[in-house]
Amino acid sequence: MVLLHKKSAPAPETSVSREKTKQIAKKPKQISDKTVLESDKNDEKMYFMALGGLEHVGQNMYIYKYHGKYLVVDCGMGFLEEEIGAGDVQYCDTTWLEKRKQDVVGFVITHGHEDHIGALKFIWPKFRKPIYCTRFPAEILRQTFDGLELDYDPKRDIVEFDANGATLDLAPFTVETFHVSHSIPEAQMLIIKTPAGKILHTGDWTFNDDNPIEPATDYARLREIGSDPKLLACVCDSTSASRQVPQTTEIQVRDTLTELMKNAPGRVFVTGYSRSIARLKMFAMAAHAAGRIAAIKERSNPNPVPFVGLPEFREIGLDFGYLAENDIYLHRDIRDLPAEKQAIFLTGSQGEKFAMLTRLCHGNVKELKLMPTDTVIFSAIIIPGREQDVSYLYNKLARMGIKTHTIFDTDHVHASGHAGRPEFERFYDMVHPQVSIPMHGDYINEMLNGKMAMERGGAKQMMVVHNGEMIALSDGQEAYVSDTIETKFVVMEGETERSADDQVYKNRKKIATNGAVFVTLPIDKRGFLKGTPEVSSAGIFETDDTGFMKRQIQIEITRAIDELTKTERKDRNNLVRAVQTASNRVVRASLGADKKPQYTVHFVQK
Numbered sequence: 001m002v003l004l005h006k007k008s009a010p011a012p013e014t015s016v017s018r019e020k021t022k023q024i025a026k027k028p029k030q031i032s033d034k035t036v037l038e039s040d041k042n043d044e045k046m047y048f049m050a051l052g053g054l055e056h057v058g059q060n061m062y063i064y065k066y067h068g069k070y071l072v073v074d075c076g077m078g079f080l081e082e083e084i085g086a087g088d089v090q091y092c093d094t095t096w097l098e099k100r101k102q103d104v105v106g107f108v109i110t111h112g113h114e115d116h117i118g119a120l121k122f123i124w125p126k127f128r129k130p131i132y133c134t135r136f137p138a139e140i141l142r143q144t145f146d147g148l149e150l151d152y153d154p155k156r157d158i159v160e161f162d163a164n165g166a167t168l169d170l171a172p173f174t175v176e177t178f179h180v181s182h183s184i185p186e187a188q189m190l191i192i193k194t195p196a197g198k199i200l201h202t203g204d205w206t207f208n209d210d211n212p213i214e215p216a217t218d219y220a221r222l223r224e225i226g227s228d229p230k231l232l233a234c235v236c237d238s239t240s241a242s243r244q245v246p247q248t249t250e251i252q253v254r255d256t257l258t259e260l261m262k263n264a265p266g267r268v269f270v271t272g273y274s275r276s277i278a279r280l281k282m283f284a285m286a287a288h289a290a291g292r293i294a295a296i297k298e299r300s301n302p303n304p305v306p307f308v309g310l311p312e313f314r315e316i317g318l319d320f321g322y323l324a325e326n327d328i329y330l331h332r333d334i335r336d337l338p339a340e341k342q343a344i345f346l347t348g349s350q351g352e353k354f355a356m357l358t359r360l361c362h363g364n365v366k367e368l369k370l371m372p373t374d375t376v377i378f379s380a381i382i383i384p385g386r387e388q389d390v391s392y393l394y395n396k397l398a399r400m401g402i403k404t405h406t407i408f409d410t411d412h413v414h415a416s417g418h419a420g421r422p423e424f425e426r427f428y429d430m431v432h433p434q435v436s437i438p439m440h441g442d443y444i445n446e447m448l449n450g451k452m453a454m455e456r457g458g459a460k461q462m463m464v465v466h467n468g469e470m471i472a473l474s475d476g477q478e479a480y481v482s483d484t485i486e487t488k489f490v491v492m493e494g495e496t497e498r499s500a501d502d503q504v505y506k507n508r509k510k511i512a513t514n515g516a517v518f519v520t521l522p523i524d525k526r527g528f529l530k531g532t533p534e535v536s537s538a539g540i541f542e543t544d545d546t547g548f549m550k551r552q553i554q555i556e557i558t559r560a561i562d563e564l565t566k567t568e569r570k571d572r573n574n575l576v577r578a579v580q581t582a583s584n585r586v587v588r589a590s591l592g593a594d595k596k597p598q599y600t601v602h603f604v605q606k
Contacts, residue, residue, distance in 0.1 A: 046196045049470040051092040051487055055443050057239055057384055058115040061092045066194040070100060071173045072107045073201055077118030091119035093488035098126055105170045106130040110203025111187040112137030121148055122492060134163040134186040139316050140308050147306030178218040181208040183417025184275050185322060191225050197232040197475045200225055204237050206419045207426060210249035213278050213322045226431030232473045234433035238441030238449040243420030250278050252412040257286035260405055266339040266373030271349040271357050272380045274310040277317040279379060284327035287343035295329040297346040297356050300365055310347050349380035351389025361396045372401035379414050381407055428457030435479045436462040507598055515539030516598040519579050522606045527569030530606035533557045540597055549590055556582035576601045
């Protein structure tokens with residue numbers, strides 16, 4: 001059964017006799033128009049809901065509920081939409097959950113990517129509940145919290161568990177973890193258990209067994225849980241469900257990088273994800289095989305920064321034994337070598353504004369300049385929403401005469417951390433849930449995931465739902481949406497937290513599209529003009545005193561205000577409306593009837 005829309009809870013059977021029914025009918029009670037919700041503390045259902053992570057990539061934050069207690073899985077940042085004109089990061093609005101924070105038992109983290117842990121630095125202080133994770137994300141979080149000078153206990157607030165598998169007692173939940181392949185070390189699948197049943201939460205995953213820094217996925221445990229008839233649901237990553245070709249392995253990437261480095265005439269720059277320690281290892285092995293010395297490009301500014309970047313990930317890889325001491329050096333240690341001996345890994349695969357590759361393309365790195373003999377390899381896909389920024393890099397490098405290799409022109413230059421159809425088929429040959437709940441992907445990929453779960457995995461039902469829709473799950477029973485809450489996104493600019501639909505951002509969008517007009521009115525206390533209105537603009541007309549449009553707007557504003565009655569001009573709202581109407585008359589005549597600038601009116605008392 002495919003369920004895509006909300007379904008109400010089934011009505012309970014009644015044994016009330018007809019006579020009793022008549023008695024009740026004689027004494028009608030006032031019925032509230034509010035939705036009557038089931039009591040979570042009394043029923044034996046498990047509930048699942050996402051605050052973020054459904055029908056889009058990133059911003060993963062999932063809630064499991066049983067007997068009135070809440071377990072949070074992941075807490076990630078999202079990808080900002082450029083048209084918001086906003087600041088630094090975006091993440092889930094947790095207002096609803098904050099009202100229930102006394103019943104939150106903790107945060108369990110599947111792996112250390114920013115879209116799964118990046119929002120903890122903003123959200124965790126609101127809850128101050130334990131964070132359970134393996135040592136790799138734990139180290140990232142500790143360094144991040146230290147950099148931001150958060151008040152926390154490194155051991156009590158961030159609790160490490162074994163990356164090879166662990167069991168966490170978070171009553172009323174028991175959470176079992178086991179290892180799965182991904183593009184970052186120590187990724188985990190979760191088995192979330194209560195007396196009501198079990199749910200498999202995959203996190204991000206793929207089957208990439210040729211990863212030299214970690215063991216393969218724990219297939220034995222996956223088959224065991226997947227064949228359990230009491231498996232209520234599988235909440236499964238859908239990011240790349242539409243990919244038809246088999247997964248490229250890290251070993252294939254290593255071999256591709258080796259050949260490209262052997263044939264490059266000068267320096268080779270490789271850009272990718274800084275948390276992909278396996279890719280750094282492959283890069284180092286390829287450089288060694290090609291007769292080059294591998295290095296990362298350290299920051300130009302030696303001062304400490306309140307975030308974890310490529311230099312820190314290199315150090316973490318060394319500390320944890322994923323990288324050897326002689327695998328990767330710093331660029332400053334190898335910059336005097338001949339160009340054909342250098343291989344340099346750097347940030348910027350997504351065209352980030354302050355990443356090293358972007359700064360190199362702008363010529364903003366004093367100690368390192370790109371040259372036509374260089375080769376740049378993009379060992380990464382383009383994250384949705386970053387297409388324009390990456391395209392800029394492609395074109396900028398081409399204009400500089402620099403040879404590039406990307407996923408569009410070179411095979412096996414990148415290994416994804418997400419499963420495609422061949423991997424899903426293997427997965428659902430092992431995993432047979434009662435209900436499929438696709439997550440983390442756009443709508444079409446979630447649909448493809450759910451369809452494979454039913455056709456290949458034998459699921460009786462799939463629930464393709466929205467963020468904020470709570471799914472009730474019970475053994476052998478049909479799943480349904482029991483409740484819906486409003487979900488929003490929050491944008492953090494510096495130290496200011498705003499809703500993504502804040503009027504500030506609406507105004508920015510309007511100004512960016514239609515421009516703005518700023519008017520200063522010199523008036524007396526009766527509302528009469530005491531001079532010529534001062535007019536300036538952003539994106540509408542030139543600001544010099546001889547500008548035609550500016551002069552026409554001044555004339556029309558003066559005329560409109562002069563036409564107001566004595567009573568009308570006493571209300572400043574009438575003055576503002578007169579300014580807008582008069583200005584629109586000039587702007588639309590010159591720029592088109594659909595032009596709607598943002599107007600700001602200031603008053604100067606004369």
